[in-house]
Amino acid sequence: MQKQNVAITAAIMLVEIVTEQCPQDILTNIQVLGQFLSSQLGAATPTIQVGSAKSTCACIIALENDGAREAFKPAIQPIINILGATLSRCDEGDATSIMEYLVSVAQVQPIFFKGNIDAVVQAMLTVAKSDDLEFSTRSIALELLVTLTETAPALARRCPGLVQGLVPLAMNIMLDVDETEAEWVAGKYTQELAEDNSFVGEEALERAAAGMGGRMLAPTILSLCQQFAGHAKWTYRRAAVAALCRLAEGSSATFKNYFDQSVQYLIGALQDASARVRYQAVETLGRFAALFPQNAKLLVTTFVPGLTSMLGQEVICDRLRGHVASALINLTNPETCDAEYLVESGLLEPLLSSLVVCLQNASLEVQPYCLDLLGCVAQVSGESFTPYYSSFMPGIKNILVTAQGPLLVKLRGKAMDCVGLVGDAVGSSLFSQDAADVMLLLIKDLKSSSAEAQDIAFDYVLPACARIARALGAAFSPFLSDVMAPLLAGASQIIKCTIEDADDDDNEGEAVKDEETGMESAVMSVGGLKKRVTMNTYAVHQKDQAARMLFEFAEALKGEMASHLMPALEVTLAMITDKHSSDMRASAALALAKLFEAVLDAASKGYMDSKTLGAVLQSSLNRLLESQRGEINGSARACSADALSDILQACYDSAEEQADGGRNSYSVIVRPDVSNSQIIVSELLERCVESVKRRLGREHAFQSNEGLDAEDKSAFEEEVRHFLVLLIHVLC
Amino acid sequence: MDMPMMKKMLDALMNADNDVRKSAELYFTERFSNDGEGMVQTLLGIFSDTSCITIHRSFAAVLLRRAVEKCHFSPEKNVELRSLLVHLWKNETDNTLLKRLAHIMAQSAMNSSWVELLPQVIDSVRETFVLCLHVLV
Numbered sequence: 126m127q128k129q130n131v132a133i134t135a136a137i138m139l140v141e142i143v144t145e146q147c148p149q150d151i152l153t154n155i156q157v158l159g160q161f162l163s164s165q166l167g168a169a170t171p172t173i174q175v176g177s178a179k180s181t182c183a184c185i186i187a188l189e190n191d192g193a194r195e196a197f198k199p200a201i202q203p204i205i206n207i208l209g210a211t212l213s214r215c216d217e218g219d220a221t222s223i224m225e226y227l228v229s230v231a232q233v234q235p236i237f238f239k240g241n242i243d244a245v246v247q248a249m250l251t252v253a254k255s256d257d258l259e260f261s262t263r264s265i266a267l268e269l270l271v272t273l274t275e276t277a278p279a280l281a282r283r284c285p286g287l288v289q290g291l292v293p294l295a296m297n298i299m300l301d302v303d304e305t306e307a308e309w310v311a312g313k314y315t316q317e318l319a320e321d322n323s324f325v326g327e328e329a330l331e332r333a334a335a336g337m338g339g340r341m342l343a344p345t346i347l348s349l350c351q352q353f354a355g356h357a358k359w360t361y362r363r364a365a366v367a368a369l370c371r372l373a374e375g376s377s378a379t380f381k382n383y384f385d386q387s388v389q390y391l392i393g394a395l396q397d398a399s400a401r402v403r404y405q406a407v408e409t410l411g412r413f414a415a416l417f418p419q420n421a422k423l424l425v426t427t428f429v430p431g432l433t434s435m436l437g438q439e440v441i442c443d444r445l446r447g448h449v450a451s452a453l454i455n456l457t458n459p460e461t462c463d464a465e466y467l468v469e470s471g472l473l474e475p476l477l478s479s480l481v482v483c484l485q486n487a488s489l490e491v492q493p494y495c496l497d498l499l500g501c502v503a504q505v506s507g508e509s510f511t512p513y514y515s516s517f518m519p520g521i522k523n524i525l526v527t528a529q530g531p532l533l534v535k536l537r538g539k540a541m542d543c544v545g546l547v548g549d550a551v552g553s554s555l556f557s558q559d560a561a562d563v564m565l566l567l568i569k570d571l572k573s574s575s576a577e578a579q580d581i582a583f584d585y586v587l588p589a590c591a592r593i594a595r596a597l598g599a600a601f602s603p604f605l606s607d608v609m610a611p612l613l614a615g616a617s618q619i620i621k622c623t624i625e626d627a628d629d630d631d632n633e634g635e636a637v638k639d640e641e642t643g644m645e646s647a648v649m650s651v652g653g654l655k656k657r658v659t660m661n662t663y664a665v666h667q668k669d670q671a672a673r674m675l676f677e678f679a680e681a682l683k684g685e686m687a688s689h690l691m692p693a694l695e696v697t698l699a700m701i702t703d704k705h706s707s708d709m710r711a712s713a714a715l716a717l718a719k720l721f722e723a724v725l726d727a728a729s730k731g732y733m734d735s736k737t738l739g740a741v742l743q744s745s746l747n748r749l750l751e752s753q754r755g756e757i758n759g760s761a762r763a764c765s766a767d768a769l770s771d772i773l774q775a776c777y778d779s780a781e782e783q784a785d786g787g788r789n790s791y792s793v794i795v796r797p798d799v800s801n802s803q804i805i806v807s808e809l810l811e812r813c814v815e816s817v818k819r820r821l822g823r824e825h826a827f828q829s830n831e832g833l834d835a836e837d838k839s840a841f842e843e844e845v846r847h848f849l850v851l852l853i854h855v856l857c
Numbered sequence: 858m859d860m861p862m863m864k865k866m867l868d869a870l871m872n873a874d875n876d877v878r879k880s881a882e883l884y885f886t887e888r889f890s891n892d893g894e895g896m897v898q899t900l901l902g903i904f905s906d907t908s909c910i911t912i913h914r915s916f917a918a919v920l921l922r923r924a925v926e927k928c929h930f931s932p933e934k935n936v937e938l939r940s941l942l943v944h945l946w947k948n949e950t951d952n953t954l955l956k957r958l959a960h961i962m963a964q965s966a967m968n969s970s971w972v973e974l975l976p977q978v979i980d981s982v983r984e985t986f987v988l989c990l991h992v993l994v
Contacts, residue, residue: 135959139963154972
C-alpha cells in the first residue's frame, strides 16, 4: 500500500498545483475530481486526508461557477473533522495549512460557508481559544473569523456564535502582553513596541467592527470594557481602553452614540495608576481627535489642560511623554482646531510654556514631536503666536545649525518643518530676516552631495522651502533658482523598473528592499507566471513628493515662479501619465492645475505671452483627458477630474468681474477653442458613461452578494458628478 | 549536449562558488537558446534515468519546468512530451521528484490545454490501487 499512498498523495498534490496554474481545468473535470477528492477525505492515511482537504479548498477557490462550487459543500464537515484530527495528534503545521486554505475560501468565496457557518465558527473558536496551541495556530483560526466579518458581514451578523464568541476571544488575547510595566516604562518613545500577541486581538476587534459594523459588536465590547475597566490588573484596564479605541477606529459612525460616555471614561483613564493605561488613554484621545473632528472643541477644552501638564513633567516616562506630544499634535490640527479653542480658553500660554520645558529637557526621541506640535500650535494660533515668536525661533535655528549627523536627522528635519509653519503663522514682516538665515542653511543642504543631505532633501528641505515661500511670497524669488534645480531634477528622474522570471523557490507576495539603492522587488503573478518585479520605489517617492512641492510652490508664488514655470509644467505633464504610481499621477494632476493658475497670473503680470498661454492650456487639457482615458485608480481619476475642473474654472475666473459678481466671458485671458471644446465635451461624455457603468456594476455586485445587506451599503461612486460639473464648465 | 556533459553542468549550476555558477548559467542559457528542444530531451533523459543520483534528477526537473515554459513544441512533440511525462509519473516513487514532475506537467497544461491530465493521473492512481490489491491477495 506504500506505493499506492505515494501515488494518491502525488495526484492530490497535482490537483492543488493545477488549481493555481490552470483553474479552468478544474471545472472541466469537476465530476472526476469531486469523486476522487471526496473519497480521499475519508482515507485512513493522515497525509492523504490533509492533502485532500487542502486540494478541495483549492478547488473551491479556483471555481468561479457557483453551481459547480456547491458540489463541494458536503466536504466542509469532513474538512473540519480532519482539522480536528490533525490538532488531536498535535500536528499544528498541517492544521495551519488547512486553515490557511479556509481563510482563502473566506476571502474569495465566503458565501460557500452559508449553511455551515455555525460549524465553521465553532471549530475556529475552539482552536483560537486553546491555550495549549501555538499562538500562530490560534491566530489563523481567529483570522478566519475576522475575514468572514469583512467579506460576508451580513452572514456574520446572522451568526450569533460569531458575535458572542469573537469579542471575548479578541479581548482575552488583548491581555497577552509580554513586557512588564517596569520594562515598558524604561523604553524610549521611538523604540518599536514589542510585537505582543495583544495587537492581534486589537486588530481583530477593529477589523470586525469595520467589517460587520459597530451596531452588532458595540454592546458586547462596551459591556466587557466595563468589566475590564474595574479590574485590579493593569492589563485588563489597558485592554478596556484599547478596545474602546479599536471600536471607534473600526466603526466611527456607530461610535458617535457612545462618544460622550467614552470621553468621561477617558478622563478617568488618564489618571490611572499604570503608565501603560495612561499611554493607551492618550493614544485613544489622539485617535478621537482624528476620528471626530466635529467634536474638536470639546476634546481640546476637556483634555489639553491635562495633557499640557503631563507634557511639562520631566518625571513622566519617555514613551508617555512622547505620546502626549503626539496626541496634542492631533488635537491642535490646524484643519480642525480653531484659534479660539486655544486662545480664548487661555490654553495657549500654558501649552507653550510646557513646550519650552519639554524642548529643553525631553529626550532626543521626543523633541521632534515637540517641534511638530509647536508648528501646529503656531498655525492654529496665527497672529496670536506673534508674542511668543522670539522665545522659540532662536532655539529652532540653533537646532538647524547644531543637530548634525545621522542620529539627529529627524530632529533637524522637524526643525525645518517647524520654521516654515511658525514663519507662515506670524507673517513675512516678522519672519523675513530669520527666513533669509534659514534659507541659506537649507540651500547649503540642497547643494550638498552627502548621502544624508540627499535623504532629507525631498522629505524635509524642499517642503520647508515651500512653507517659507508661502510665508514670504514674492520675497522668496532670490532663492527660487537654487530650490527649483534639485526639485525639477528629482521630478524628471527616470524610474528603473525590471520584470524577470522569479526563481521556483520564490513565494508570491515576497518583497525585499535594498535600502542603499532604493530598489524594491516583489514576486507576483503576471499572466499566471511567477515574476520578480523590481522598481526604484525611492525614486517613485521622490517624484510624488516633487509633484506635491510643485503644487505648494505654484500656490505660494503664483506668477512669481516666472521663468521656472515652463520647466515645471514640462515635468509635471510627464508625471500625470507615469505608469509607476497612481499617487504620483494624482499629485501631478493637482500640481498641474496650480501651475496653470500660476501661468495665468504670470501672463497677467506680463511675464508670459498669450501664445504660450494657449499652448499651455491645450497641452494641459490634452494630457488630463489622456490620463482620464486609461486611469484605473479611482483616486487618481478623481484628482485628474478636479484638475480639469480647476483649469477651466481658472480660465473663467481670468475674465473681468462684473458688477453682479459674474464674469464677462468675452474677456477671458485664455479658453479652449471651439473645436477643442467639442473634443473635450465628447471625451467627458464618454467618461460619464464609463463612470455610470462602473457604478451600476458595483450596485449589481452589491445586490447579488448574499454576504452583504443594507447595513453594508456604502456610498457608490460619485465621480460621475465630477464629469457633469466639468461639462458645465466647458459649456460656460 | 550529451548526458555526462549535462551532469557536469548540473553540478556547476549547483556550485557554491558564485563565479562557477554564473558562468554555468550563462552557458546553459546560450545552449538553450540555440537548441531548446535538444536541451529538453537531455534533461528528460537525466530525469528518467533512475541510475542518476536524486539531486541531479531533481535539479534537471527544475530546469525542465523552465524549459517547458519557454519552448514552443509542435503539436506532435507536445503529445510525445506529455505521454512521456505521464509515463514517468506512473513509475516515479520519490515524493520530491513527483512534486517536481507535477510542476512540469502543470506548466505544460498552462502552455496549452491539457484537460485530460487530471483524469489520466486519477485513473493511474486507481490502476495502482487495483495492482496493490492483487499483490495483497
